[in-house]
């Protein structure tokens with residue numbers, strides 16, 4: 001197993017690459033979407049008419065841009081494990097089944113080919129209309145650390161998605177008087193099926209795995225729109241739509257644990273055994289929908305040591321990244337939170353490998 005770290009676009013610079021290496025990281029996951037566009041990244045729920053930010057000026061990432069990033073990381077001894085998320089600008093009409101769909105699919109195919117040529121083995125995506133929405137931020141984690149909660153605090157979860165927005169970002173100005181987005185669960189799955197049928201053959205040729213993140217939050221309905229992977233079994237459905245090793249999972253342990261029902265350990269074992277995990281979001285949480293809070297990695301409902309033993313036993317050799325972490329009370333709250341999670345992860349992985357492959361007691 002490999003330890004990785006995710007960076008947002010504005011964090012992709014040499015000081016952070018060295019921070020990663022110092023924390024025992026070998027692999028980086030890069031977000032190239034400019035989610036926040038100069039806004040405070042702590043305002044996740046903010047104004048429901050604005051969302052996280054404006055991606056309307058985003059242009060398709062080029063092969064040169066991707067190659068330069070790969071080279072800059074390599075110069076510091078790091079590998080680019082994956083890109084995380086398409087800019088909503090690239091595929092809003094794939095999600096909405098709109099008039100630009102065909103052109104946007106061609107753009108995504110180009111991006112997948114360019115990623116493959118640049119040596120990037122994976123692209124994570126989240127097939128969602130409402131995206132990440134309805135959280136609050138507060139002192140929810142141990143010691144009053146600032147963290148994320150759902151169903152706690154005053155959050156807006158019902159406001160319809162304004163015209164010109166998808167994935168909680170604005171891709172063009174609002175046209176007044178346009179009806180809010182509405183679609184059925186079946187329509188959402190049909191759109192996913194068409195997307196996968198279009199892009200997975202290209203991903204196979206390019207040597208790039210497309211890895212699906214589950215819904216965050218994994219509720220049934222958000223802003224009047226259905227959710228896709230809000231139960232562990234829906235990951236199985238997603239994989240069965242196109243049975244290719246390139247149709248993979250961005251396995252988020254936090255989102256999986258937040259879902260109602262089921263035993264996360266058996267689900268993780270099954271997904272690892274399928275060989276379809278692109279990479280793993282290694283985070284912890286307390287509670288499930290309709291109420292949960294994100295916790296420090298060692299302080300939630302998931303026994304993370306057990307997860308690592310299962311991954312080891314199933315021969316998972318991919319990347320784990322911390323995903324969200326509570327912010328620690330100091331000048332470098334983001335870095336301290338990540339360093340804490342990374343040290344814990346590194347110890348679990350080293351310990352599991354030192355003990356060698358063995359079936360865990362939980363299986364019996």
Ligand SMILES: [Mn+2]
Pocket residue numbers: 213216252253254255281323
């Ligand atoms: Mn995640």
